[in-house]
Amino acid sequence: MRRSSSTVITLLVALALVAAPFAAHALGATDGGEERARGIAAAPAPGARLLLAPQLRRPLLGALAAARERARRAALAEAAAERADLLVDKRRGLAARYRPRDLVAPRVAFLAGTPQEGRRLRRPAARALERLFAAARRDGVPLAGISGYRSFASQRALFAGYARERGVARAARVSARAGHSEHQTGLAIDVAGADGRCAATACFAGSRPARWLARHAPGHGFVVRYPRGAERVTGYAHEPWHLRYVGVALAREAAASGRTLDELLRGR
Numbered sequence: 138m139r140r141s142s143s144t145v146i147t148l149l150v151a152l153a154l155v156a157a158p159f160a161a162h163a164l165g166a167t168d169g170g171e172e173r174a175r176g177i178a179a180a181p182a183p184g185a186r187l188l189l190a191p192q193l194r195r196p197l198l199g200a201l202a203a204a205r206e207r208a209r210r211a212a213l214a215e216a217a218a219e220r221a222d223l224l225v226d227k228r229r230g231l232a233a234r235y236r237p238r239d240l241v242a243p244r245v246a247f248l249a250g251t252p253q254e255g256r257r258l259r260r261p262a263a264r265a266l267e268r269l270f271a272a273a274r275r276d277g278v279p280l281a282g283i284s285g286y287r288s289f290a291s292q293r294a295l296f297a298g299y300a301r302e303r304g305v306a307r308a309a310r311v312s313a314r315a316g317h318s319e320h321q322t323g324l325a326i327d328v329a330g331a332d333g334r335c336a337a338t339a340c341f342a343g344s345r346p347a348r349w350l351a352r353h354a355p356g357h358g359f360v361v362r363y364p365r366g367a368e369r370v371t372g373y374a375h376e377p378w379h380l381r382y383v384g385v386a387l388a389r390e391a392a393a394s395g396r397t398l399d400e401l402l403r404g405r
């Protein structure tokens with residue numbers, strides 16, 4: 138579906154590129170500027186009306202320019218969403234239809250009850266998570282995944298559930314609205330100790346797995362995305378279990394500087 142619509146757009150854009158200067162030239166314009174072409178159209182060269190009537194030319198060129206702009210924006214949005222340093226927060230979101238193309242199942246343990254969808258991450262994050270969990274096991278701190286990738290629809294249902302329980306304002310401190318969850322990027326995962334104790338709840342803070350993650354996650358390309366005391370910046374309460382893959386260089390930069398991803402990426 139995506140491929141066929143982009144093929145149509147490509148054809149339209151190609152047609153626009155070929156047709157626009159030709160049409161303008163046929164109308165007597167000396168270059169392809171729309172203003173100039175419009176001016177010439179008021180006094181077309183002899184025979185021009187036969188080639189492309191003015192009342193057809195303007196809507197056709199407009200439609201082709203709009204299609205070209207839509208294709209450009211879609212390509213930019215898709216390329217941006219695939220970057221590991223993508224910033225998703227309460228203001229910057231993802232399209233409802235966005236779903237990463239390289240979701241895979243990392244070979245790590247998950248707590249019972251994690252749905253199949255949540256056992257997926259984008260490929261680079263999945264490989265890094267396997268290395269992180271292996272290192273934790275070697276240090277005697279076995280870990281388990283709780284929730285990885287989450288679709289727009291799943292996030293919408295999750296937020297609605299929190300909002301029903303505790304009201305929208307309190308829900309927004311601990312959960313993202315649909316389109317604004319890092320889980321939709323396929324680069325974020327909630328992690329617990331393998332025993333599941335205090336999984337994704339406040340008592341996880343200060344636990345051995347939480348301390349291990351804070352210290353070792355950056356070396357494997359993950360940041361603890363919502364640190365304590367940074368709610369004013371991140372918009373979220375402390376979540377020592379929510380890891381976000383950004384690559385080793387940026388994760389180390391965040392850890393060394395003590396700055397959040399929001400502070401490091403805004404304005405880049």
Ligand SMILES: [Zn+2]
Pocket residue numbers: 320325326327378379380
């Ligand atoms: Zn999370």
